[in-house]
Amino acid sequence: MRRRHRRLTAQADLDITAFLNLMIVLVPVLLLGMVFTQIRMIELNFPGMEAGQAPASENFRLVVTVIPGGLEVADSERGLIEVLPVKDGGQDYQGLSALLQQIKARMPEKTDVTLEVGPDVDYQTLVTVMDTVRSYPAVVAASVVEAELFPDVSLMDAGEDRTLAQSASAADGGGV
Structure with missing residues (x-):
């Protein structure tokens, strides 16, 4: 005896509702996330000279020391300024x-500064000092723009036992 098998004629439905719901939620979330992940880069130079290069003695080398006790502005060869x-x-x-604006007014061609950073200085303080030495807000033609101070920033380490120097006074020949 021969058996008859019925073939199933029902078609399987493809249910993609869950996948479409995921895409509807995922695409806007990813697009919104792109706007909030902007990275700002600051170009840095590290102090040092090429082999065989001698420093010019008449150059003014501006050094800003950042330590938890305060800030020092100095010329590396002539000493403490402020x-x-x-x-x-x-x-x-x-x-x-304000001090760097005065120095820039006296030496408009100077564009480099060295930041000497203590080991206990937090990252936000370092970035704020870097922004401060690079530019300042100035009003030009009734609008606020960023005026350039010293955009070429170099970093170096300050000693671990570095303390804030005594204030320079006009009697000592210090100050701007």
Whole structure:
């Protein structure tokens, strides 16, 4: 006896509702995430000279020392220019900017500065000091623009036992 088998004629439905729901949620989330992940880069130079290169003695080398006790602005060959101790629990960024604007007015062609950073200085303080030495807000033709100070920033380490120097005074020949 022969058996008859019926063939199934039903078609399987492809249910992609869950996949479409995932795409509807995932695509906007990924697109929104792209806007919030912008990275800002600051170009740095590290101090040092090429082999056989001798430094010119008449060059003014501006050095800003950043330590938890405050900021020091100095010429590497002539000595201390100004000491800016910590004010109200934070670094004196406005005083640093004003001092650097005075130095820039005297030497407009100077574009480099060396930041000497202590080991206990936090990252946000370092970035804020870098932004402060690179530019300052200035009003030009009724709009605020970023005026250039010293955009070529070099980094170097300050000693672990580095403390804030005594304030320079006009009687000592210090100051701007």
